[in-house]
Amino acid sequence: MIFTSRFAPSPTGHIHLGNARTALFAFWAARQSGGRFIVRMEDTDQARSPAELARVLLEDLRWLGLGWDEGPDCGGPHGPYAQMERLPVYDDLLQRLVDTGHAYPCFCTADELSAERDAQRAAGKAPRYSGRCRALSAAEVARRLEGGEEATLRFAVPCSGTLSVDDLVWGERSYDLADLGDFVLRRSDGSPSFFFANAVDDALMGVNLVLRGEDHLSNTPRQILILQALGLPVPQYGHLPLLQGSDGQPLSKRNGAASLRELRSAGYLPAALRNYLGQLGHHYPATHWRSDAELIAEFSLARIGRAPAHFDREQLQYWQEQALQHLGLDELVAWLRPHLTLVPDAQISGFVAAIRGNMLLPADAVAWAEACFHPLGRSEKVRAELAENGAEFWQQAQTCYKEQPDDFRAWTRQLAQQSGRKGRALFHPLRLALTGREQGPELAQLLSFIPPEEVLRRLAPIFS
Numbered sequence: 089m090i091f092t093s094r095f096a097p098s099p100t101g102h103i104h105l106g107n108a109r110t111a112l113f114a115f116w117a118a119r120q121s122g123g124r125f126i127v128r129m130e131d132t133d134q135a136r137s138p139a140e141l142a143r144v145l146l147e148d149l150r151w152l153g154l155g156w157d158e159g160p161d162c163g164g165p166h167g168p169y170a171q172m173e174r175l176p177v178y179d180d181l182l183q184r185l186v187d188t189g190h191a192y193p194c195f196c197t198a199d200e201l202s203a204e205r206d207a208q209r210a211a212g213k214a215p216r217y218s219g220r221c222r223a224l225s226a227a228e229v230a231r232r233l234e235g236g237e238e239a240t241l242r243f244a245v246p247c248s249g250t251l252s253v254d255d256l257v258w259g260e261r262s263y264d265l266a267d268l269g270d271f272v273l274r275r276s277d278g279s280p281s282f283f284f285a286n287a288v289d290d291a292l293m294g295v296n297l298v299l300r301g302e303d304h305l306s307n308t309p310r311q312i313l314i315l316q317a318l319g320l321p322v323p324q325y326g327h328l329p330l331l332q333g334s335d336g337q338p339l340s341k342r343n344g345a346a347s348l349r350e351l352r353s354a355g356y357l358p359a360a361l362r363n364y365l366g367q368l369g370h371h372y373p374a375t376h377w378r379s380d381a382e383l384i385a386e387f388s389l390a391r392i393g394r395a396p397a398h399f400d401r402e403q404l405q406y407w408q409e410q411a412l413q414h415l416g417l418d419e420l421v422a423w424l425r426p427h428l429t430l431v432p433d434a435q436i437s438g439f440v441a442a443i444r445g446n447m448l449l450p451a452d453a454v455a456w457a458e459a460c461f462h463p464l465g466r467s468e469k470v471r472a473e474l475a476e477n478g479a480e481f482w483q484q485a486q487t488c489y490k491e492q493p494d495d496f497r498a499w500t501r502q503l504a505q506q507s508g509r510k511g512r513a514l515f516h517p518l519r520l521a522l523t524g525r526e527q528g529p530e531l532a533q534l535l536s537f538i539p540p541e542e543v544l545r546r547l548a549p550i551f552s
């Protein structure tokens with residue numbers, strides 16, 4: 089089947105990994121089937137949707153590697169692609185629902201509705217709208233509307249029967265229509281509800297695959313009722329288990345989940361995120377690094393799991409490491425160059441080649457650059473440890489280095505002979521003295537970036 093799928097975020101905050109995974113899966117499903125992918129802004133919550141956020145959201149999606157055939161920035165045959173620009177479309181369809189008896193104005197106030205819900209809860213019932221205004225006569229509705237009374241528009245849900253939904257992830261689910269309650273299609277301020285605008289936009293834009301978070305699972309029967317009442321096509325739905333944070337709560341724009349923006353500025357690579365997200369709640373046949381073509385070709389709706397997935401930074405770091413290994417040296421240099429201002433241009437390729445196995449993020453590369461190109465500061469603990477090696481060892485280290493400064497093997501071999509040390513006893517204090525760290529890139533390689541006078545200074549840790 090050729091899928092037209094979409095990602096329809098509310099531009100109310102920076103996109104997080106949960107949103108990003110939902111977007112990626114929808115994008116991959118469309119691309120794999122040779123279909124189309126649409127981005128639509130659900131910006132009807134105007135107070136929380138400044139235009140700037142929508143722009144940033146699109147930028148983040150592009151950075152992640154998504155491309156869309158239709159969207160707010162590139163247009164397309166089913167536009168506009170921001171809901172606030174589609175209000176006339178909704179008005180026409182809402183009128184059609186009123187005319188066909190599928191919708192009615194509701195004058196109940198927020199206080200009345202809340203009292204009704206409290207009473208239902210007190211009686212041990214699930215709260216839902218009683219349908220009080222459905223019984224109003226046409227004359228009364230006209231009188232109250234003419235009198236300027238505020239009204240929402242509600243969908244008249246059939247009083248009995250069931251609705252079955254075959255969800256791509258959850259399988260078949262049956263809903264008792266009597267449990268749904270008449271829901272709001274248009275708020276009293278005239279704006280369309282999520283249920284309504286989201287469902288009709290999908291149908292009008294030719295979307296036949298809706299992949300979205302599990303938070304929308306219970307909206308599905310309502311949306312199908314709307315589409316059926318309007319004679320519009322019903323897409324296939326698949327609800328992805330929500331991605332949770334370490335606190336076990338679903339990631340949300342509202343609870344400050346790690347945003348794509350933050351991960352990007354920390355230096356995570358989009359290809360690392362794609363590989364990481366592709367294996368979160370979706371099982372590829374084997375766990376290994378995949379190119380984009382492989383991620384798409386091997387993606388399968390049938391391999392989406394039902395268990396909630398958890399964001400795990402260590403796993404993300406694993407995929408970042410993989411991403412670095414799969415970058416060519418030139419690409420790595422181009423990526424790191426803006427950060428490595430300390431490294432002279434002529435040395436940058438060699439430097440990056442030396443440290444690439446010992447870094448995950450640009451900040452690590454900067455730290456290695458500082459370790460080589462800046463005078464080294466040392467903690468008390470490191471000083472004490474270096475001092476334990478005794479003045480004679482450091483004297484010998486300096487002398488041997490002065491004799492063969494350009495040949496690491498030769499001077500350490502000579503130092504081994506003079507000091508009687510070998511292996512860790514020899515190299516550990518040297519590494520600590522020269523880099524200030526216990527571990528890191530090949531010392532021989534790093535050393536070529538440290539000016540000789542600085543090497544000598546570092547080899548005199550208990551004299552300086």
Ligand SMILES: Nc1ncnc2c1ncn2[C@@H]1O[C@H](COP(=O)(O)OP(=O)(O)OP(=O)(O)O)[C@@H](O)[C@H]1O
Binds near residue numbers: 331
């Ligand atoms: N934690 C999550 N895991 C997976 N998908 C999610 C998660 N949170 C939201 N989504 C999905 O991302 C898509 C865009 O949703 P939306 O823009 O409303 O994000 P949101 O994080 O729920 O925002 P808000 O916090 O403002 O409600 C929807 O399909 C939604 O179901």
